[in-house]
Amino acid sequence: MQTRKRLNDFIIFVSTLLLAVVFFFPIFFNLMSAFKSNAEIMKDAIAFPKSVYLESFKYLLTETEYPRAILNSLILTAVSIAFMILVIPMAGYAIERHNKRWTRFVFVFYLAGMMIPFQAYMIPLFKELKILGLYGNLAGPVMIYISGSVGFGCLLYTSFLKGIPREIEESAEIDGCSKYGIFWRIVFPLLGPCTATLVVLNGLGIWNDFLMPMLVLPSGHTKTMIVEIFYYVGEFSSRWDMIFAGTTMSIIPILIIFLSLQKYFVKGIATGAIKG
């Protein structure tokens, strides 16, 4: 019995390991190829780099608009997230604590938006940005990202707020604190885990987003990293080393953030799953 159990554990371990190798390979392949010259990649795709070849990184960072694109992606992600935190928790708080017919209507109205796919309204949205003068301006996507996450965000915050007792807020009110003060000084700090989930999930989504930024930020100096990579695939179609260096630079931040904030990713999925 004991040996059978041992054997069983071993078989499970080996199968998991094999699958893990298959799953990790494309990422490993990408990271590895970024340190090979183009000739090396073409000659033998699987071989390890002979020496650490950094020319592609150097070229991308000095001769192309890639640094600008990195900066654009960082700004777009950071600013969108900052405004999301400013706008969404507040709305979730009012919806949950001021439970009236009109707030319930607003909530359902927000949730309905979660069902509308971006492609269903992107054509008029594109035109609308042009009319508002936001085409080619980072402010446009910022507002689109906030509007797009209102439904999920309010769902996240209202369900979390249900678990926070009102007594603290009530006693603060008796002490003469305004609703505004109560929210930002007392309630908001308690919503930390929720905010972390919102930041992690939306931050990742914005960092990786392609279609919308490609449509509304097409010109050279506002392109985001992912859009730039997409154009490189066409432009440098035979310079894979360049593209691998570019993709590697977009993967590294994700890897670092994932390793340090793992639990929020998993928690976010659980919430997302409940929402269905």
Add this chain to the structure above:
Amino acid sequence: MALPLTDNKKKKKKKWQTYAVLFILPSFLLYLLFVIVPTFSSLYLSFTSWDGVSSDIRFIGFNNFVEIWNSERVHNALKNTLFMAVVLVLLENIVALALAMLVDQVRWFRNLFRSVFYFPVLLSGIVMGFVWTIILNYNFGVINQLLDMIGLSSLKADWLGNPDFAMLSIILSTVWKSAGYYMIIYLAGLQGIPQELAEAANIDGANRWQQFLHITFPLLAGAMTVCIVLSMIGSLKIFDQIAVMTDGGPGFETETLTYIIYKVGFGELRQGFGTALAQVLFLLILIVTIIQVKFLRKREVQL
């Protein structure tokens, strides 16, 4: 004494009302302006022959929808979309469930394995699409090189350029990218199954397969509903991989509904027709969601 108190209370309530409006207003305005207005404009534009550039927006009634009904290209895109969705839902869920069971039972490095399977979920479709494009490349790709190495050169193929394999390649790379997400949901479901049930079944002499079939599988029904619906909606919306791997080709072999909306709207400047197609996509997703809500309701009754 009672009068001033209620007065005070009323005032307080009034005040809360004002604050609530102020708290909700920013998100409401943004949502209205950037989701609701374009959604309704989209509905309106689907009855026009607008090209997206000129100010001349001509109302043409149901013509766009008649064209959708008759167009071979749209039929092909719909067929591709549904095929992709069905195969992806099946494969993603099978792979995710298998991964979840392995990670649940493996004795060593459990967290590491979970992270490895989950990590591709975090990458952009463009980045992973490019990596797979190179892996699948005919001349310099990893797959063909491996086939050469193990002496199966006859199986080498142009995985993205050959109409027989292009769709399959996109499907498999998408399974690789998203299985980890559903694995996490299944894993949570597996961890919710009481240990005693498996032990009791063991004592009763049930083998592994029987245990899976009669205990694990039925108890995972909830997680499975969620995963199937999420993977269905996700599959209907796939865009990035197609953009970078095949651009809808070869021919129209991998052109899906989301892709044709983009092509027609921004490539061919037929935005009226594009918005009409967008209504079809919206309808599809709506149907899936309604079916899901019905399912979940049913489950709630049972519980």
